[in-house]
Each structure stands twice: as structure tokens, then as C-alpha cells.
Amino acid sequence: MDRALKRRLEARFGDRLLGPIRQRHDETEIRVAPGDVPEVMRALHDEPEFRFEALMDLCGVDTGSVMQTVYHLWSETTPDWLRVVADGLSRDDPRVPSVTFLWKGAEWQEREAYDMFGIAFEGNRDLRRIYMPPDYTSFPLRKDFFLPDDAARSPGGGVRHIEQAHAPSNATVDAQVRKAPTS
Amino acid sequence: MSADLTTARHASSDDPRVMLEEAVGVFAPIPPYPPRTEREAEFYTLGDGEMFINMGPQHPSTHGVLRVVLKIEGERVVDLDPVLGYLHRGVEKLCENADYHHTIAYTDPLEYVSALFNEWAPVMAFEKLMDVEVPRRAEYIRVLSGELNRIASHALFMGWMALDLGGLTPILWSFIERDEIVDMLASLTGQRMLFNYFRIGGVNGDLNHEFMSRLGAWMSKATSQIEANQALLNENEIFVRRMRGLGTLDREAAFRLCMTGPNIRASGVPLDMRRAHPYSVYPDLEFDIPTRQEGDCLARYLVRLDEVKQSIRIIDQCLHDMPDGPIMAKLPRLMRPRPGRAYAAVEGPRGQYATYAISDGTDQPFRMRIHDPSFVHLQAVGLLTSGNLIADTMAIMASLDPIMGGVDK
Numbered sequence: 001m002d003r004a005l006k007r008r009l010e011a012r013f014g015d016r017l018l019g020p021i022r023q024r025h026d027e028t029e030i031r032v033a034p035g036d037v038p039e040v041m042r043a044l045h046d047e048p049e050f051r052f053e054a055l056m057d058l059c060g061v062d063t064g065s066v067m068q069t070v071y072h073l074w075s076e077t078t079p080d081w082l083r084v085v086a087d088g089l090s091r092d093d094p095r096v097p098s099v100t101f102l103w104k105g106a107e108w109q110e111r112e113a114y115d116m117f118g119i120a121f122e123g124n125r126d127l128r129r130i131y132m133p134p135d136y137t138s139f140p141l142r143k144d145f146f147l148p149d150d151a152a153r154s155p156g157g158g159v160r161h162i163e164q165a166h167a168p169s170n171a172t173v174d175a176q177v178r179k180a181p182t183s
Numbered sequence: 184m185s186a187d188l189t190t191a192r193h194a195s196s197d198d199p200r201v202m203l204e205e206a207v208g209v210f211a212p213i214p215p216y217p218p219r220t221e222r223e224a225e226f227y228t229l230g231d232g233e234m235f236i237n238m239g240p241q242h243p244s245t246h247g248v249l250r251v252v253l254k255i256e257g258e259r260v261v262d263l264d265p266v267l268g269y270l271h272r273g274v275e276k277l278c279e280n281a282d283y284h285h286t287i288a289y290t291d292p293l294e295y296v297s298a299l300f301n302e303w304a305p306v307m308a309f310e311k312l313m314d315v316e317v318p319r320r321a322e323y324i325r326v327l328s329g330e331l332n333r334i335a336s337h338a339l340f341m342g343w344m345a346l347d348l349g350g351l352t353p354i355l356w357s358f359i360e361r362d363e364i365v366d367m368l369a370s371l372t373g374q375r376m377l378f379n380y381f382r383i384g385g386v387n388g389d390l391n392h393e394f395m396s397r398l399g400a401w402m403s404k405a406t407s408q409i410e411a412n413q414a415l416l417n418e419n420e421i422f423v424r425r426m427r428g429l430g431t432l433d434r435e436a437a438f439r440l441c442m443t444g445p446n447i448r449a450s451g452v453p454l455d456m457r458r459a460h461p462y463s464v465y466p467d468l469e470f471d472i473p474t475r476q477e478g479d480c481l482a483r484y485l486v487r488l489d490e491v492k493q494s495i496r497i498i499d500q501c502l503h504d505m506p507d508g509p510i511m512a513k514l515p516r517l518m519r520p521r522p523g524r525a526y527a528a529v530e531g532p533r534g535q536y537a538t539y540a541i542s543d544g545t546d547q548p549f550r551m552r553i554h555d556p557s558f559v560h561l562q563a564v565g566l567l568t569s570g571n572l573i574a575d576t577m578a579i580m581a582s583l584d585p586i587m588g589g590v591d592k
């Protein structure tokens with residue numbers, strides 16, 4: 001745990017942060033509103049006290065009640081991973097600004113998050129499905145997408161691609177949906 | 184080619200409500216639907232003298248099942264658009280529906296030439312979630328088998344690279360080298376390729392006599408054998424001239440493209456997770472991080488060769504320092520980690536393999552993200568290729584060393 005990093009983050013971003021900074025093992029986690037992502041990322045990337053040059057991972061998360069996008073950053077100024085969580089995206093219409101203006105390599109990772117969760121990254125020039133077929137309509141990693149018993153059978157064997165009658169615009173949170181604990 | 188409105192419309196095989204101009208599944212280079220994004224519209228608009236051509240999905244140099252739509256002008260590649268998903272198995276979703284031990288069997292076949300690293304990252308993330316202390320002997324065994332797997336993977340890379348450039352001999356030699364290591368690992372783990380060897384809290388089995396005798400025999404000749412194999416290519420003028428200055432990537436571009444592993448080290452960045460973010464027993468081991476400044480295909484190739492020598496050095500130290508003791512931590516059979524999140528990354532032969540795991544207190548991961556370096560590296564192909572010849576596309580792709588099993592997850 002890098003206490004100094006925590007102090008620097010608190011001093012720099014202050015009330016931008018949603019909730020306290022969490023630290024465990026070698027990870028530091030901050031939460032920001034989706035609209036603040038470009039500014040926070042630019043500050044973390046450019047400012048000499050942070051210099052988070054490398055985006056190590058970008059992924060989407062469906063907590064069952066809200067959507068998140070999660071960024072893992074690496075810098076030589078700290079021994080910790082920095083996890084930036086853009087929290088509180090609506091499940092009906094998840095939108096977050098893209099970070100491709102800093103890391104072009106985020107383009108495909110954002111496409112993957114779009115393909116799997118339906119998260120729209122505003123500013124990504126190439127936001128189309130990447131794994132699933134182009135006429136596929138549902139988002140498989142969302143928590144209201146349930147796997148049937150024959151999920152492991154391949155489409156090549158005459159089994160159709162699994163679809164759920166669901167589009168993000170008419171999504172309703174089912175009582176059955178597995179939800180993350182509120183932490 | 185403009186869509187003719189009078190043509191028959193086909194029901195989509197996936198969704199009968201969607202009608203398509205042409206049946207999907209025919210590998211037409213131009214998609215049978217209007218462009219969905221700015222970039223797609225730009226790509227599928229032909230300029231003067233340009234044409235589309237499909238490479239794949241069964242092209243031998245795509246290292247798996249990848250289709251690349253090339254936009255060419257004569258013999259020059261103007262732009263390209265990789266089409267993924269032919270191997271997509273939905274591993275992340277399957278892992279959410281399996282318990283913590285089962286996920287290792289699902290992540291194993293992702294990058295099938297370096298399967299141990301696919302096990303290592305999730306196992307490390309789960310250990311973090313559960314605050315498990317791994318016994319030191321288990322950590323040494325992990326490093327030892329991991330470095331062997333790295334050498335096997337780099338040996339194959341060397342052969343493939345030459346094969347994609349049209350040289351048939353090196354792949355035969357590199358398969359000999361790889362088979363020795365793979366057989367060695369088979370005597371340790373019971374499997375040749377998909378080991379399923381690492382466990383949460385340790386490894387599945389202790390070092391045995393057969394493995395140690397094979398390893399000893401191999402170590403005595405490893406360095407000289409590898410150098411002899413490398414001389415086959417390193418001193419081949421056709422190979423070197425072909426590779427030098429091709430697909431150059433500088434330091435800033437490598438960071439912007441989120442590259443890791445040998446591909447970024449070939450651009451002069453000493454970013455190696457074993458040193459940049461130490462894990463396991465790597466802080467106790469001595470080794471260098473080979474880097475090159477040129478950032479071209481030759482540099483990416485040479486960095487991997489230097490890495491093999493460092494791996495042999497690490498294996499040597501592991502054998503000398505291997506402590507006695509248990510190989511598994513004491514853990515319950517059914518694991519229910521407290522709610523929380525953990526991120527763990529290991530340095531694989533291709534770059535950073537990482538897992539982001541979220542636990543909700545049940546015996547199944549709530550979310551398990553698998554980050555694969557091949558996926559990130561493959562998108563650089565488009566950037567490095569434009570302006571080069573079609574044959575260079577394969578050379579550049581081979582030098583980035585993507586494995587489609589990992590790209591498509």
C-alpha cells in the first residue's frame with residue numbers, strides 16, 4: 001500500500017472522488033463520475049507527480065444495479081496498481097467518454113466492453129461489435145443474461161448463438177439478477 | 184460495391200427478425216450491412232485504384248483463425264481491418280458460472296502455447312482475494328515451470344517467424360527444442376500443453392525424479408543448443424535485411440498502443456512485470472531485462488532471443504535455491520472469499536497476462552476479467568502495416584506474436 005500516492009491523489013482530485021480511496025495489498029482504488037474520466041485520466045497521465053503512462057487493462061463491470069468501467073494504470077512513481085473506477089453508469093443507457101485520445105490501444109478494449117456490456121464509449125471512432133456476430137443483439141456479460149444448460153455446445157454443431165430477448169433500452173433489473181455487495 | 188436493393192434478403196441465422204442483404208457466413212470482404220461507425224465507413228470506401236482482399240480465416244500465417252480484410256493498392260497495403268471472434272468461447276462468462284477451482288481449467292486453453300501463464304494470473308488474483316500465503320517451495324516451482332514454458336513459447340515464436348517469411352527449416356528445429364521442454368513439463372504436470380497445474384495456494388504436484396533428470400540433461404546442453412538454433416537465422420542475411428527497419432514502433436507509440444512484454448521492450452522501454460511490479464520470488468532472483476532501441480521487427484525478434492538466455496539463468500538459480508517444504512497452503516475445499524476486488528498481473532512470453540476478479544462472497548467469481556496481451560498487440564498490426572507490402576503484413580504480425588486463442592477468449 002502506497003500511502004503517499006493516496007495523499008497525492010486526495011490533494012489533487014479532492015471532491016472529484018466518489019467515496020474514500022480504498023487500498024488493499026498492492027492496489028489503490030479511486031472512484032470517479034463517468035463525466036470526469038477524461039480530465040482525471042489526462043491529469044494522471046500527464047502530471048509529473050503521477051505519470052501513469054501505461055494503461056494496463058480496461059474492462060466493463062455489471063454490478064447488477066449499475067455499470068462500471070474499470071481502468072488499471074501503471075506508473076514508475078508508485079509500486080501500486082492504480083484502479084480508476086468510473087462508477088454509476090445507468091444500466092439502461094450506459095455512457096462514458098472514451099480514453100482513446102490518450103491511449104489508442106484502448107480502442108479494442110472499449111469495443112470489447114461495448115460488445116459484452118453495451119457500454120457506449122463516446123469518442124471512440126470504431127465502436128462496433130468485436131467478438132459477437134454483427135447481427136447479434138444482446139450483451140452476454142450482463143448479469144441479466146443467463147446461460148442455458150447447453151451453453152458449452154458450439155454454434156458449429158447446429159446450435160444457435162444464444163440470444164436473450166433484451167435490449168439496453170428496455171432493460172429491467174430482475175430480482176434474480178446476481179448483485180454485487182454495496183461496497 | 185453498392186448494395187443492390189433488388190437482391191434477395193436473407194434471414195439472419197442468429198436473429199430471424201434481422202434481414203440481411205447477403206447471408207452472413209460467406210466471407211465477403213465488404214460487410215452486407217451499412218457501416219456502423221465512422222472508421223468502418225472510412226475503411227470500406229474505396230479510393231482510386233484500390234481493392235479489398237481477404238486474408239484468412241484459414242490463412243496459415245494468421246496463427247489461428249483470424250480474418251484480415253486488406254485494402255490494397257497494387258502490392259501495397261493501404262489499410263487493414265482485422266475481423267475477430269472466430270474462436271470466441273465466452274470464457275469470462277463461463278468463469279462466472281464456475282467455482283474458483285474450475286476457472287483454471289477454462290483459462291488454460293486461452294494461449295495454448297504458454298498455458299502456465301494463463302493459470303498463473305487468475306490463481307494470483309484469487310490468492311489476493313483470499314489473503315493466501317503461498318509456500319516458498321510452490322513459488323519456486325511456479326517460477327521454474329513458468330520460465331521453461333516461456334522458453335518453449337519463444338522457441339515456437341522463432342520457428343513461426345521464419346515460417347511466415349518463407350523459411351521452412353527453423354520451425355523443425357524449434358519444434359525439437361520445444362518438444363524436449365514440453366515432454367519435461369508433461370512429466371511434471373501430466374499434460375503436454377494444457378497443464379492445469381497451478382492451484383490456488385500452490386501447485387498440483389511436487390518435483391519428481393523423471394522431471395529432474397530430464398531437466399538436468401536439457402540444462403547441460405541448453406545454452407549451446409539454443410545458440411546453434413539461433414545462428415540459423417541471426418546470421419542469415421536475407422532474414423536480417425528483410426526484418427530490419429520493418430514495422431518500426433517508437434517509445435511513445437508503444438505506450439499509446441498499450442503494449443507490454445517483448446514488443447514494448449524492443450522499443451527501448453524496460454517494462455517487465457517481473458521487475459516493474461514484482462510478484463512471486465522474482466525479487467530474490469538475478470536477471471536482466473533485455474531491451475533494444477530500434478523498435479523494428481528484428482528488434483522484437485532479438486529481444487525474445489535474449490530473454491531465453493535470461494530464463495535459463497533464472498532456472499539455474501531456482502534449482503540452486505529451491506527450498507524444502509510444502510507445495511500447497513492449507514485451504515478449505517470450497518472457497519468463499521470475502522467480498523472484494525483484486526488485480527494480478529504476470530509477465531508472460533507475450534506480455535502482461537492479468538486478471539481482475541471481483542468476489543461477492545459466494546463460491547463463484549462475480550466477475551472475472553482476463554486481460555490478454557495478444558488482443559492488445561494485434562490491433563497494432565493495422566498501424567504498423569499501412570504502406571508496406573502484403574508479404575510484410577505477415578512478417579509484422581509474426582513479430583508481434585499474437586495467439587488467436589488468447590485474442591478471441
